Amino acid sequence: MIRCITNGIVLTMNSDREIIDSGAVVIENNLIKDYGSIEEIKKKYDFDEVIDAEGGIIMPGFINGHCHVSMSIFKGIGEDVPDRLRKFLFPLEEKLVDKELVYKGARLSIAEMLLAGVTTFVDMYYYEDEVAKAAKEMGIRCIAGESTLNKNTPDSEIPYGGIDYAKSFIEKWKDDELITPAIAPHATYTNDAEHLKIIDEISKKYEVPILMHISEMDFEIKMFREEHNMTPTEYLESIGFLSNRIIGAHFTYMTENDIEILKKHDVGVVHNVTSNAKSARVISPVLEMREAGIRVGLGTDGPMSSNHQDIISVMHQYTKVQKINCGDRSKATAIGAVEMGTIDGARSINMDDTIGSIEKGKKADIIIVETSTPNMTPLYNCYSNLVYSAYPSNVVFTMVNGQVLVKNKELIRSNLKEIINDSNGLKDKVYSVVGPQQ
């Protein structure tokens, strides 16, 4: 089947950052077959279906490089309190996280992401099989990592039980078109060298990514300094764990040497500004990491942390926070933000050969962003409007792997009402743990 998305501005994000003002994109089955000016494309093909972008921006879908989608059920609990982790998050996870909550929570976040033009997300949590199931059903692309750590978890009665879960989970999803299974050692401070070695071997054997929180917490920095007289990044290098198979989240507390180490081992980095800011952490040296040639993408982190699950908000906040940090309005540019939200996001998760830009042969993960609303009018420069003026609600159309999932701002393959009701149905359980919140 050959389809055409036409009558829009094609923002390719290819290596020339080509933009075609009155452009069209040709899709054959699940792949991008061609793109060009409307006239050129019309001459070359006959279409089974034509989708009218109505002057909107036709661009690659956004990549959310780090999240915990199922935590949407806890979104908005215990905001603005110190030590929220121990007061709210840990009790909630201990008492409530089961297959049902993981599945229903994942569906809620996936709905939010698709409506906001996210076409790929990278997740780490428990019962990750349920996240993969939800993603597959709803048609979104996903790297799903089962968490492992040095204590019992909602899905394991023994420490490091996630390793066995991950092995069978990886076997199950290994050859899926949409789901890339992964293993996710929770953090530097919850996994010892012995188990990180096992995890690295699994990653090598199955050729799957490793997802991990690295250099996020102040206590983490202190602990590694005291125990090893190193930074967490230096420590991971010292045990031979670093490789280009790692997709590391956060890297907020960083030294110049840490940046060199990440570059040397070609570690993928996911920056989570909206989460880091809400947690009042230091500002990650993203500009320096990009300058050093490190692959850096953007993530939302979990819905309790950020809370938005869209990348437009993250791109926006990335520019603002970095500009404040360096005191230079010309840095942390709009085009840089869109790069990190699309093609550089794809690079950070080693998927830039198949997604992240509109190029011939790549997967048809394509969105349309409307340009006819007051906030998007006038449009002089696509990057400026996408980063400084757009709202996530300006996404009108989302296609993943050639499947239309959002049309006219509505989810068309999933039952949104059911998703919302299912999530609200878990509120009483949440109240039973944390009490009234208003």
Place this chain on the structure above:
Amino acid sequence: MIRCITNGIVLTMNSDREIIDSGAVVIENNLIKDYGSIEEIKKKYDFDEVIDAEGGIIMPGFINGHCHVSMSIFKGIGEDVPDRLRKFLFPLEEKLVDKELVYKGARLSIAEMLLAGVTTFVDMYYYEDEVAKAAKEMGIRCIAGESTLNKNTPDSEIPYGGIDYAKSFIEKWKDDELITPAIAPHATYTNDAEHLKIIDEISKKYEVPILMHISEMDFEIKMFREEHNMTPTEYLESIGFLSNRIIGAHFTYMTENDIEILKKHDVGVVHNVTSNAKSARVISPVLEMREAGIRVGLGTDGPMSSNHQDIISVMHQYTKVQKINCGDRSKATAIGAVEMGTIDGARSINMDDTIGSIEKGKKADIIIVETSTPNMTPLYNCYSNLVYSAYPSNVVFTMVNGQVLVKNKELIRSNLKEIINDSNGLKDKVYSVVGPQQ
């Protein structure tokens, strides 16, 4: 005529911060007559019209305390460049700002604001009569300040021509129900003591606010230090200019003494985080000013600066930037942000006797924020969801002074298509000054 907005969560923002879970608000003509539980209200009144909030948050409209709405026509031009003011803004204003552009640009921003639940805005620009006209026609509440400064402007061939413009403008709009005319000395560094005295007298005589940029720019701080060995705030005090009639925008560069001075003279402050961040300025000590008891509200600044013209984005970014700044996640709370976006915003512009909360006898400036979308689900706490989870597009209904202006997310009293076309019609003029932008 008695109307009822029912079936929602009434977030009053009254002094008890009362929240009614299954609540209703009664409106008689342009005023709030009553509010309470649905049952109570049903028993007490017969209604000419009932508006179903469908479980949404019924709350006071947002107050945008500082903007330059007409600059929407220049939105997105010359982003991420150093010295943008001289390279882009000044040439654009010099060559293009006329009555038509001010009117059309104002209508574009007002459309964006109404759709995002802003019910009052405070504006300063040139040809301010056109802004007032646009606001009046579209039904939004507005404080409109004509700019005066020490050089010729788009609407005056002589320096300080704005003073005469302001006088006749104030006479014209003085008794309007929606428009409050004001005089707007552009900034500390563009108005001398002699003219500030004249401006202050006009403000006293007509009982109108003074709008002014204060302590925003690094060169401003340097200039006042060199010329007067004072901060701009100290200087304004020394010439006897400070009073509670001043609505001052920015106050980014502040000393402890400056804060004491603002408190002593009860100056109103409008914080513009989204603009200040994009300009890479220092972070305004908002928490300290609030702590000192200063009246602080929120503003977007002009569409070239921020670029969003909504207050939900500003509330969100205020919390994130302040949390980073103080390193404490429990500070800059969600409830504090909503206060600044509503009742404290009203206080900062001396309008809290008539707007800013849902209370008997106040003007019916009311919005409904939906709660049934993925990003707003679940809802445990209204403040958390409004600040951390909401998008401006979650506003479904906007009423100003008892008039419904937005219903089901659509402008119902203004022709949006015409507004968008009018704005796009000015693009060629803009290109003729700044050249291609893509």
